[in-house]
Amino acid sequence: MTMREYMLGNVAIARGLLEGGVQVIAGYPGTPSSEIIDTLACREDRDYHIEWSVNEKVAMEVAVGAAWAGVRSAVTMKHVGLNVAADPLMTLAYAGTKGGLIAIVADDPSCHSSQNEQDTRRYAQFALLPCFDPSTPQEAKDMLPYAFEFSEKFEVPVIFRPTTRISHGKSDIELGEIPAKKAVPHFEKLLDRWVMLPKNARHRHTHLLSIQQPIEDTLAESPWNSLELKPEAKLGVIGAGIAAMYAKEALVELGIEASFLKIGTYPVPRRLILELLKTVDAVLVFEELEPVVEEQVKLIAQEAGIEVSVLGKANGFVSREGELDVGAFLEALKKTFDLEIELEPSGTAIELAPRPPALCAGCSHRATFYSMRKVFGKDAIYPSDIGCYTLGIQSGTVDTTLCMGSSISIASGLYHAGEKRPICCSIGDSTFFHTGMNSLLNAIVNKANITVTILDNRITAMTGHQPNPGVGFTVTGEPTVQVSLAELCKAMGAGFVKVVDPYKLEETQEAFKAAKEFEGTSVVIARQPCVISGKRAGIRRVPYIVDPEKCEGCKQCVKFGCPATEFDEENKCAVITALCSGCGVCAQICKFEAIQEMKK
Amino acid sequence: MSQAEQKKFDLLITGVGGQGAILASDIIGKAAVTAGLSIRAAETHGMAQRGGSVVNHIRIGQAYGSMIPKKGADIMLALEPMEAVRYLDFLKDGGVIIVNTQPVVPVTVTSGQAKYPEVSDILNSLSEKYIVKAFNADELAFEAGSRLSMNVVMVGAVSGYLPIPKETLLESIKALVPQKTIEVNLRAFEAGRQKVEES
16 A cells, blocks of 8 residues: 655655665755755654755765765755855766765745745756756655666766745655665775866766767656647647646646646757647747746757747746746736636725734844944944845845845945945854855955954754754754854954844943944854744743833834834833743833833 | 545635644645545745745645635635735635634734724625634634634634545644644634534
8 A cells, every 4th residue: 555645845855865765965954945854854764864064065065975975865955055056066067976966956936035036947957967847746756766866877966956836835745665775885986087187077078968868868758758749739838847737727727728748857858849849830838937948949949940839938928037826827828819818806995014024023133133223323334144134124234135145245345345334244153154254254354344243043043943053963963063153253363253142232232332443354243042943942031011100102112123012002002912032122222111021 | 536536625724924824734734635635735934934924725636736826715714814815816706714803913013114904894895705704713722722722723613614524634633733732722623613613
């Protein structure tokens, strides 16, 4: 009897890696990819190495080492992580692998939790690497053992690209076997493969180009591509990855007769595309993000001299921005057939209050930003970085967010450009370890007169509380060295390093004042555990209440922006709700001593 | 059971990050698998979790994607009144809305940038086009033993509409909630179920 389980897409992907016999897994957290490693780290019967690496480049290289030792390895990251790991990837394509290597890179159409909408399939094209594009969580799981075998057969790394709706979709999943036998690691000294001297690189480039056709032919025969020809149909639909499911659902619901090609691998299956193009007058291409398949279809049609209209993103039938769904396919069909279908609007006249994400009640970042703003003022420039604290935009202390680690380097650039206003940047602990360290070193050596604030909440919070080198334990909870941020900054030459408790406003503001006056690169480390992970670790503080007798209704505490503080308009008095985590910052802000610890 | 024989049922769960929408959808999803039904679901993770608006799609008997099309949901389970209105586009005309009347006030309102609409106005407006079952699920959860079980009250409230046996849902609750909260959650489920049966 087969086993079926209800699983998150990323849990299914983790299972697929196990069924494929993975032996080393490394990655850096990033939505929507993080739960793959979280899941594998929690298994009791682990017979594989698993780690959160300090960044994606490092993770990729760890996986490369393992694959060169002949074992199966995987690396996980979000789409923008591949920019960091692109350096090893591009040359790894030349060198190739021994053991199978899968780079799992999760794309985020619509930027649910990302700074851009880049398409990883472009990287696959760029690097000349095969890419797998699952259409369902089940297929994602099933593809992975195949992808390992494929990677070993051609001795190339492969890219596996789920999108948010695969990674964070859930489904009933039919499980397969987890193999008991695994490869014995042995690194063979193949210098012409592993040493990319120019002469070796030239040979390997030739080799990589020579296997492109066999790769395409093999993938075309794989179960991840399928063609259904309807003899009478004049319209063909090509759906890639998850978009194939949206298209299929719409076609079935509407009962439209169209020939259908589902694509799950790249390079695209030319043979199947040609077969479809020969039978139809028009083909509608439906794929998330960039028109990767669409461009290939046009090229293939042109080369074969086939007259067919290709409808897709280039001519506005499908949007090139945001994420697709069944509705987006219906829109494309309406344009294709010039149909007029308008759904009756569902809205009501009720005006809704926006509900943007906000820093938690008692989040120490809010307190740090408060003190920062008090000392540096509204004219100062505040470059920031990637993490929960990007929400500090609501505190007026986030003026830039570009990519991981960029806060410090952008602050340096602003300073060297001749900007005379004070510059104070903020970066989380995990982001600092990721790529902020290089930026700080650079700022110090090149004498940037800026203040760097490390928001040290002792965890990688936004992606789901993964450990980082500052916390003293590994992904599996094993104790390990705990790196001191203060000592690290001093070792890199910082002349001013001060560690503060951001819940203590006076102490924090004193530190910021001294940092502002310091000539050179100053570092303030605001240390206080994330309220969520702190609560899980058993930190309990006494909540606060407002004494209505003393409250003057000045709203200073409400303006602080903590979700636990509300204002009672009727009684002109502040109120602290049950969300209060007892950080006590609002009590320090109150000028009338109206906020006090709750008495038992 | 083949997919063609399965009755399709699309449920939308809306609420605020931290209210337990994911656990509610997991209880239903796990139960659907036990009942031999195919299921697809989509949830909100990451940045949007932090007190933001969340929406979960649950599709029972579905073989394709996890996202419910516009006007596709048979029922909306709203853990918060304003969040019922925000996702109305997904509910089919004349569909059922089960809504918890206890508001969660967003920071945009506490900081004075926006106004929270009157709950009675929300309910009246929803009742014009949809079948509305409204009650305070937070209070029912409190009576059952813990306000934290509000999400399970809501699962109980929708349970009579689901193509899943009640017993299977109860088994799923027992498997997914913390051991020491099982009794409270079973009471919460019954309270929600009863509330809708009575209405």
